[in-house]
Amino acid sequence: MIALGGSTVDRSKWKRKSIVTLALTVLTSSQAILIVWSKRAGKYEYSVTTANFLVEALKCALSFAALTRIWRNEGVTEDNRPKLKALTNVCMPGGGVGASSDTAIILLNFVDLDRLSTSWDEVSVYPIPAALYLIKNLLQYYIFAYVDAPGYQILKNFNIISTGVLYRIILKKKLSEIQWAAFILLCAGCTTAQLNSNSDRVLQTPFEGWLMAIIMALLSGFAGVYTEAIIKKRPSRNINVQNFWLYVFGMVFNAMAILVQDFDAVMNKGFFHGYSLITVLMILNHALSGLAVSMVMKYADNIVKVYSTSVAMLLTAVVSVFLFGFHLSLAFFLGSTVVSISVYLHSIGKLQR
Amino acid sequence: MIALGGSTVDRSKWKRKSIVTLALTVLTSSQAILIVWSKRAGKYEYSVTTANFLVEALKCALSFAALTRIWRNEGVTEDNRPKLKALTNVCMPGGGVGASSDTAIILLNFVDLDRLSTSWDEVSVYPIPAALYLIKNLLQYYIFAYVDAPGYQILKNFNIISTGVLYRIILKKKLSEIQWAAFILLCAGCTTAQLNSNSDRVLQTPFEGWLMAIIMALLSGFAGVYTEAIIKKRPSRNINVQNFWLYVFGMVFNAMAILVQDFDAVMNKGFFHGYSLITVLMILNHALSGLAVSMVMKYADNIVKVYSTSVAMLLTAVVSVFLFGFHLSLAFFLGSTVVSISVYLHSIGKLQR
Numbered sequence: 001m002i003a004l005g006g007s008t009v010d011r012s013k014w015k016r017k018s019i020v021t022l023a024l025t026v027l028t029s030s031q032a033i034l035i036v037w038s039k040r041a042g043k044y045e046y047s048v049t050t051a052n053f054l055v056e057a058l059k060c061a062l063s064f065a066a067l068t069r070i071w072r073n074e075g076v077t078e079d080n081r082p083k084l085k086a087l088t089n090v091c092m093p094g095g096g097v098g099a100s101s102d103t104a105i106i107l108l109n110f111v112d113l114d115r116l117s118t119s120w121d122e123v124s125v126y127p128i129p130a131a132l133y134l135i136k137n138l139l140q141y142y143i144f145a146y147v148d149a150p151g152y153q154i155l156k157n158f159n160i161i162s163t164g165v166l167y168r169i170i171l172k173k174k175l176s177e178i179q180w181a182a183f184i185l186l187c188a189g190c191t192t193a194q195l196n197s198n199s200d201r202v203l204q205t206p207f208e209g210w211l212m213a214i215i216m217a218l219l220s221g222f223a224g225v226y227t228e229a230i231i232k233k234r235p236s237r238n239i240n241v242q243n244f245w246l247y248v249f250g251m252v253f254n255a256m257a258i259l260v261q262d263f264d265a266v267m268n269k270g271f272f273h274g275y276s277l278i279t280v281l282m283i284l285n286h287a288l289s290g291l292a293v294s295m296v297m298k299y300a301d302n303i304v305k306v307y308s309t310s311v312a313m314l315l316t317a318v319v320s321v322f323l324f325g326f327h328l329s330l331a332f333f334l335g336s337t338v339v340s341i342s343v344y345l346h347s348i349g350k351l352q353r
Numbered sequence: 354m355i356a357l358g359g360s361t362v363d364r365s366k367w368k369r370k371s372i373v374t375l376a377l378t379v380l381t382s383s384q385a386i387l388i389v390w391s392k393r394a395g396k397y398e399y400s401v402t403t404a405n406f407l408v409e410a411l412k413c414a415l416s417f418a419a420l421t422r423i424w425r426n427e428g429v430t431e432d433n434r435p436k437l438k439a440l441t442n443v444c445m446p447g448g449g450v451g452a453s454s455d456t457a458i459i460l461l462n463f464v465d466l467d468r469l470s471t472s473w474d475e476v477s478v479y480p481i482p483a484a485l486y487l488i489k490n491l492l493q494y495y496i497f498a499y500v501d502a503p504g505y506q507i508l509k510n511f512n513i514i515s516t517g518v519l520y521r522i523i524l525k526k527k528l529s530e531i532q533w534a535a536f537i538l539l540c541a542g543c544t545t546a547q548l549n550s551n552s553d554r555v556l557q558t559p560f561e562g563w564l565m566a567i568i569m570a571l572l573s574g575f576a577g578v579y580t581e582a583i584i585k586k587r588p589s590r591n592i593n594v595q596n597f598w599l600y601v602f603g604m605v606f607n608a609m610a611i612l613v614q615d616f617d618a619v620m621n622k623g624f625f626h627g628y629s630l631i632t633v634l635m636i637l638n639h640a641l642s643g644l645a646v647s648m649v650m651k652y653a654d655n656i657v658k659v660y661s662t663s664v665a666m667l668l669t670a671v672v673s674v675f676l677f678g679f680h681l682s683l684a685f686f687l688g689s690t691v692v693s694i695s696v697y698l699h700s701i702g703k704l705q706r
Contacts, residue, residue, distance in 0.1 A: 177701060181694050188690045197550040199683050330552050337541045338691055341534050348530060
């Protein structure tokens with residue numbers, strides 16, 4: 001009976017892991033397709049920082065809406081309470097509050113955070129991923145002095161390796177030899193799939209460009225692995241509480257980015273200038289993808305996340321053939337083959353541990 | 354004592370296997386470099402069929418010279434006798450006969466072959482690889498109606514897969530799952546390393562072109578695997594006897610090719626028209642590579658041969674950077690990474706069986 005129960009739990013865990021991984025793959029694919037669509041429609045005319053802020057706000061609101069639902073159904077417990085008494089007291093009776101008013105309350109309470117000394121230990125780590133992403137995004141503006149955009153897309157594949165290395169070092173989780181080989185193949189395969197006639201230009205990247213690309217990969221990898229560490233630290237903690245705090249700080253750091261980069265544009269043309277249907281869809285998609293990433297961190301890990309987004313990249317290209325009449329290159333077929341073998345080896349490598 | 358003896362035998366076998374593999378790799382690399390050099394020097398002005406014939410003749414002569422040496426040192430045994438009494442009787446007393454007179458004697462005795470009914474069983478299989486290669490080489494002229502030369506270079510990587518599949522089917526040797534994955538990676542990696550801006554043209558190859566490429570890959574793979582089957586059938590048999598018979602039939606089939614393709618050119622301009630120092634070096638190199646292939650078949654297998662020649666292709670490119678000022682592409686680095694991982698996985702896969 002116990003063995004049967006255990007296997008049911010395992011199967012349900014496996015099912016949940018598969019669903020969140022599939023969701024991330026589908027959302028990431030459609031994300032890339034929306035980007036292609038928006039590029040075809042013309043240049044970005046909105047402020048990217050405002051869109052990023054809205055993505056964080058939407059994720060925060062959705063996490064909070066999920067929380068209020070759970071509170072109503074299951075009551076407030078140690079695992080689903082954001083540890084801010086004032087906040088739960090205010091929101092609990094209301095129930096089903098709209099996203100924008102939630103956001104206001106959250107921001108209000110955030111200001112009072114340093115008064116809640118008991119929960120500071122848990123909350124203090126949440127700003128770190130958001131801060132790392134902000135630094136990475138700021139660096140992104142400088143790397144284009146050394147590399148062009150397609151070159152940057154290629155260098156971004158360093159993320160795969162840096163995530164694997166930091167996953168090993170920080171989370172102290174071992175990958176088998178075959179899984180390491182699979183991980184290098186994933187990086188090589190993704191890069192191969194992206195090759196085009198201009199790709200060789202990336203080899204002329206000056207030393208500063210390589211250095212920045214590696215630093216950015218490390219920042220991005222560290223942010224991902226650190227997020228997993230935060231989320232996994234207390235497995236029983238409700239994911240929506242964890243998300244809520246992650247996105248509160250995401251909003252704060254993105255608000256800072258608006259002030260630094262787009263203050264004039266927002267002041268002169270308004271916060272929502274240049275928004276279109278595609279912009280709204282992209283914000284919605286990014287928010288859902290972000291939530292899926294969190295779920296993958298909670299129920300799977302960074303390695304699954306990297307595989308999921310890599311496979312999504314290949315799916316995007318295949319879907320683009322039908323949607324936009326793209327042609328698939330020989331390099332794409334070869335890269336896809338290598339990525340497929342990598343996925344296979346990763347699963348084989350796990351079984352043999 | 355027996356265990357110690359066994360391990361010494363194992364080590365000596367491993368050493369011999371490594372030496373022949375290394376020799377094949379180095380010879381194949383220098384072969385490709387000679388081809389580049391000869392192309393730079395100008396068009397092929399000699400008849401390729403005459404050069405192929407001389408390669409077979411040289412290999413045959415070298416095998417026979419090695420045999421006479423062994424006969425003098427170790428005496429004639431059941432394992433080093435070509436089973437042609439007339440031949441051994443004629444040659445044994447002479448000792449150290451020159452290559453050209455050997456060839457004449459061999460050809461002379463070949464005519465009498467059907468009279469030697471006792472040895473026909475063993476000898477009857479030797480013409481098959483040579484015949485298969487001849488058919489493949491004839492098809493090569495027709496495939497260029499559908500694919501250009503760089504495209505054909507890419508399609509030739511099907512050889513890797515066909516060799517693996519036929520090795521499994523004909524020699525009934527199992528590869529582990531990881532080794533299969535490694536083999537597909539070897540094919541993808543080699544193709545990736547050869548990518549250039551015109552490679553995508555190969556995707557426009559008509560159905561007939563794909564079909565011919567696959568048939569040629571199967572012929573070439575079958576010839577290789579069949580040669581291994583012949584050579585391995587009687588492990589105690591001296592490799593020089595086996596080579597002797599393989600190359601006798603190689604000469605016969607290449608003589609037929611001269612008659613079919615270059616009869617007029619040879620008659621009007623002479624057998625050696627257009628020969629240069631490079632031509633002579635290429636013939637020498639092809640002969641030595643051919644002998645190395647036989648040695649690899651005897652002491653290792655077709656899989657090792659495929660890995661050896663693939664790594665040779667990568668070595669060639671690196672050496673060409675220094676010799677001819679070639680530039681290495683990003684695709685080359687990615688392909689080399691995939692091939693390296695493939696070699697690693699092949700060795701790992703073997704250990705885990």
